[in-house]
Amino acid sequence: MTIRIGVIGTGAIGEDHARRITHVLSGGHIVAVTDVNRSQAEAVVARLGLDARVYDDGHELIKAADVDALLVTSWGPTHEEFVLAAIKAGKYVFCEKPLATTAQGCLNIVNAEVAAGQRLVQIGFMRPYDRGYQLLKQAIDDNQIGEPLMVHCAHRNPTVPESYITSMAIVDTAIHELDVLRWLLNDDYKTVQVVYPRRTRNRFEHLADPQVVLIETHKGVRIDLEIFVNCQYGYDIQCSVVGETGIINLPEPQSLLVRSDARLSTAILTDWKQRFIDAYDIELQNFINGIAQGRIEGPTAWDGYAAAVAADACVKAQESGQIEAVVMAERPAFYNQ
Ligand code: NAD
Ligand code: NAI
Ligand code: ISE
Numbered sequence: 001m002t003i004r005i006g007v008i009g010t011g012a013i014g015e016d017h018a019r020r021i022t023h024v025l026s027g028g029h030i031v032a033v034t035d036v037n038r039s040q041a042e043a044v045v046a047r048l049g050l051d052a053r054v055y056d057d058g059h060e061l062i063k064a065a066d067v068d069a070l071l072v073t074s075w076g077p078t079h080e081e082f083v084l085a086a087i088k089a090g091k092y093v094f095c096e097k098p099l100a101t102t103a104q105g106c107l108n109i110v111n112a113e114v115a116a117g118q119r120l121v122q123i124g125f126m127r128p129y130d131r132g133y134q135l136l137k138q139a140i141d142d143n144q145i146g147e148p149l150m151v152h153c154a155h156r157n158p159t160v161p162e163s164y165i166t167s168m169a170i171v172d173t174a175i176h177e178l179d180v181l182r183w184l185l186n187d188d189y190k191t192v193q194v195v196y197p198r199r200t201r202n203r204f205e206h207l208a209d210p211q212v213v214l215i216e217t218h219k220g221v222r223i224d225l226e227i228f229v230n231c232q233y234g235y236d237i238q239c240s241v242v243g244e245t246g247i248i249n250l251p252e253p254q255s256l257l258v259r260s261d262a263r264l265s266t267a268i269l270t271d272w273k274q275r276f277i278d279a280y281d282i283e284l285q286n287f288i289n290g291i292a293q294g295r296i297e298g299p300t301a302w303d304g305y306a307a308a309v310a311a312d313a314c315v316k317a318q319e320s321g322q323i324e325a326v327v328m329a330e331r332p333a334f335y336n337q
Contacts, residue, residue, distance in 0.1 A: 001292050003027060003292060004066055004069070005029065005030050005032075005071060006030075006062070006070050007034070007071045009058075009072065009074025009078070010040055011075075013124075013273075014035070015047070015048070022050060023048070025281060025284060028284075029051075030052045031066055032053050032055055032064055033050070033061075034056065034058050035074070036074070038054065041054045058074070058078070058082050059085055062085045068091065070094070071093075071096075072086075072094070072096060076097075076101050076171070079101075080101070080109060083121060086121075087116050087120050087121070090120070093121055094122045095121060095122070095304070096124040097125055097175050097176070097179070097307070099301060099307075100308065101171060101308075103309040103311075106309075107329060109121065110332065113334075114334045121301040121304075122287050122297075122298040122299060123179075123298070123301070123304040125303060126282075127176055128179075128183050129278075129283045130279040132251040133239070133250065135248075136184060136239065136250060140184065145242075145243025145244065145248055148185055148221050148243050149243060150222050151185070151223040152224055152240045152242070153177050153223065153225040156226070156227075156229070156237075157173070157228075157229040157235055159229070159230050162204045164207060166208045167315050169318075173227050175307050177239075181215075182310075185217060188328065189326040190216045190218050190326060191216045191324065192215050192216075192323070192324055193213070195211070195214065200230055200231075207230075209229055210227060211227045212225065212226055213225040215310075235269050255268075300335055301335075302335040305329075306328060313325065
């Protein structure tokens with residue numbers, strides 16, 4: 001059985017996901033694409049050699065009879081409307097983070113999915129599919145370091161474009177940690193605070209960079225998360241969990257150790273597409289397999305909502321300078337399985 005997939009938004013990740021579905025994964029076929037910039041969609045069809053129709057509009061594509069499932073990879077502010085339309089059409093939808101740009105927008109999707117009575121939405125939170133994070137989780141669940149007490153994290157990008165603004169450090173970047181850490185610790189967030197160190201000179205004037213997000217979970221774990229999106233040297237993701245009897249660190253991506261010119265060195269990645277390439281492959285294969293079996297299993301709309309509630313609180317904390325509470329709605333039983 002081949003799942004016929006339509007892609008809404010053929011930018012950086014839309015193209016990369018279309019590439020993996022076409023050339024790496026099995027069971028999926030890209031039959032439709034659209035982008036507000038039509039020439040962008042046409043260029044992707046040509047570059048990847050897709051046998052896909054180019055639509056003028058996302059809604060038209062969602063309704064197409066030969067499209068079984070959707071990938072929403074347009075920019076964040078458009079996600080809510082496309083995911084709601086997909087649910088209305090009764091179609092499976094893989095939506096890149098953020099599920100919506102506000103917690104209320106995510107809740108609208110949660111409510112629509114619950115009303116549909118069937119899981120249709122998977123979020124592009126790929127870190128739980130990463131082997132390194134899985135090793136951390138296994139060690140915590142096996143009690144190898146006792147109870148987790150503190151987590152030190154860093155999310156560093158070499159540079160960001162001028163369009164990147166201060167709140168995006170949360171809603172675009174920290175959102176990955178806000179997702180993966182509640183999964184890793186099997187916990188939810190109680191409060192957040194954002195503090196601003198001295199700013200790097202290597203940034204556009206309007207952007208506060210770096211930032212430190214301080215989080216307290218319901219179990220009392222303290223998390224410090226450095227967001228530094230103009231660090232210059234590479235794309236670097238760090239996570240260290242301090243437990244009662246030991247410390248575990250996220251493994252570095254596999255890389256050759258080079259002895260040369262009187263140096264022992266190892267390269268650091270610079271492109272986010274490479275850092276989690278295996279996790280992206282696995283999450284999407286999982287989505288396709290789930291559709292074929294009539295049951296998708298990846299990160300849920302509720303996970304998208306939970307990350308968005310925490311993100312909203314962080315953005316509020318960015319502006320207030322205060323410690324802000326993270327207050328979630330009650331989880332519908334629908335998401336308990
Ligand atoms: P991008 O800007 O490169 O690509 C987005 C594309 O969507 C653009 O081509 C744009 O023209 C198109 N688009 C925008 N609005 C549209 C609409 N209404 N209908 C159709 N097309 C539309 O962005 P990107 O880097 O590919 O990111 C896309 C999404 O993927 C974002 O939500 C981003 O947060 C997410 N993302 C996630 C990861 C991850 O690690 N999980 C990585 C990159 C991007
Ligand atoms: P991008 O800017 O490269 O691509 C966005 C595309 O969406 C653009 O081509 C744009 O023209 C198109 N678009 C915007 N509005 C549209 C609309 N209404 N209809 C159709 N197309 C529309 O951005 P990028 O980096 O690909 O990010 C896209 C999404 O993926 C974002 O939500 C981003 O947060 C997420 N993302 C996720 C990553 C991950 O690791 N999971 C990594 C990078 C991005
Ligand atoms: C991008 O949108 C992503 O999602 C990447 O995974 C992240 O590391 C980067 O900071 C974001 O801009």
